[in-house]
Amino acid sequence: MPIFLDGHNMKDLSLEDLEKVVNLPKDGFGITHLEIFHNKHEDRLYCVLEAPNEEAVWKHHESLGLKCEFVTKIQQIKTEKNIKAEKLAILGELASDLSHDLRNPVSIIQNTVDLMNIKYKGKLNSDMLEAFSRINRSVARMNMLITGVLDFARTQPLIIEKYSISDIIRSSLDGIPVQDNIKIMMPENDISLKCDKAKLEVVFYNLFTNAIQSIGEKTPGEILIRLAKKEDEIQIDIQNSGPAIPDDLLSKIFEPLFTTKEHGTGLGLTSCKNIIVQHHGTISVRNNPVTFTILLPKDIAKITPTVS
Ligand SMILES: Nc1ncnc2c1ncn2[C@@H]1O[C@H](COP(=O)(O)OP(=O)(O)OP(=O)(O)O)[C@@H](O)[C@H]1O
Numbered sequence: 001m002p003i004f005l006d007g008h009n010m011k012d013l014s015l016e017d018l019e020k021v022v023n024l025p026k027d028g029f030g031i032t033h034l035e036i037f038h039n040k041h042e043d044r045l046y047c048v049l050e051a052p053n054e055e056a057v058w059k060h061h062e063s064l065g066l067k068c069e070f071v072t073k074i075q076q077i078k079t080e081k082n083i084k085a086e087k088l089a090i091l092g093e094l095a096s097d098l099s100h101d102l103r104n105p106v107s108i109i110q111n112t113v114d115l116m117n118i119k120y121k122g123k124l125n126s127d128m129l130e131a132f133s134r135i136n137r138s139v140a141r142m143n144m145l146i147t148g149v150l151d152f153a154r155t156q157p158l159i160i161e162k163y164s165i166s167d168i169i170r171s172s173l174d175g176i177p178v179q180d181n182i183k184i185m186m187p188e189n190d191i192s193l194k195c196d197k198a199k200l201e202v203v204f205y206n207l208f209t210n211a212i213q214s215i216g217e218k219t220p221g222e223i224l225i226r227l228a229k230k231e232d233e234i235q236i237d238i239q240n241s242g243p244a245i246p247d248d249l250l251s252k253i254f255e256p257l258f259t260t261k262e263h264g265t266g267l268g269l270t271s272c273k274n275i276i277v278q279h280h281g282t283i284s285v286r287n288n289p290v291t292f293t294i295l296l297p298k299d300i301a302k303i304t305p306t307v308s
């Protein structure tokens, strides 16, 4: 649909009235407001809107008793930023549809494996048992990826209950194959926290996967997890012995689609950030050694009284 820019004198209209008008559902003239700007003195207004044609824009204003000073058809010049935003929006929709549709076949695989396990219980040799457990691990991974994409594409409400952070860490590690050269050092203490377990599992899954990929398979390495209680929040540190993140990339790694890996999507850390922000927390990274730090409020219910 074509895009227009119009200009108004705002003498008779307050900003509040205007907000009501522009946020009305599509009117009979097929107008949708995209962006609105006003000048410093709040007496002139410029609107970017979608409309079937110029006449519709004039008529729309007439019907509201508003006078337009000009209406002109405009064309957007694509900047790197809005090309990326468009790509992301399309990708988000595609990914969300695909993930949604994959849920059924994945759960059919899971159910079939569960049934075969019951049917052939005690009759399977160790090779077959290992094969079944590989399928189970892969299905768990697929489920986790699907949940990750759905979490990324549309923010679903948190399901808050009290959980042990160590349990969440352990169950996220269950779904990840860790090669023998890597030692995982679990925290010595534990902390209970009101949070969304499935979502935090996605966060830990992504952070551990990144750490394992960064250490690689050639040299021995370790991942150290620390938990600490602060005054109003808890701190979770995930440190790994892999190479440092180049300084110029530190501020980019949480951006959607940023990846340095041949087969990476660059959505892992963005998902982590979205989930942590949804918990009213923060996630940050520093080098020497590479450490991701998550801060989560001790009592999310105090901040968001609607969650229980
Ligand atoms: N622990 C880490 N050590 C070094 N670099 C890291 C670490 N974690 C993330 N990065 C850098 O941040 C980038 C973005 O990470 P992110 O998890 O968002 O995407 P990805 O791992 O590249 O792809 P995907 O998660 O889809 O497999 C990575 O490509 C890597 O360059």
Ligand SMILES: [Mg+2]
Pocket (backbone or CB within 6 Å): 206, 209, 210, 264, 268, 269
């Ligand atoms: Mg990743």
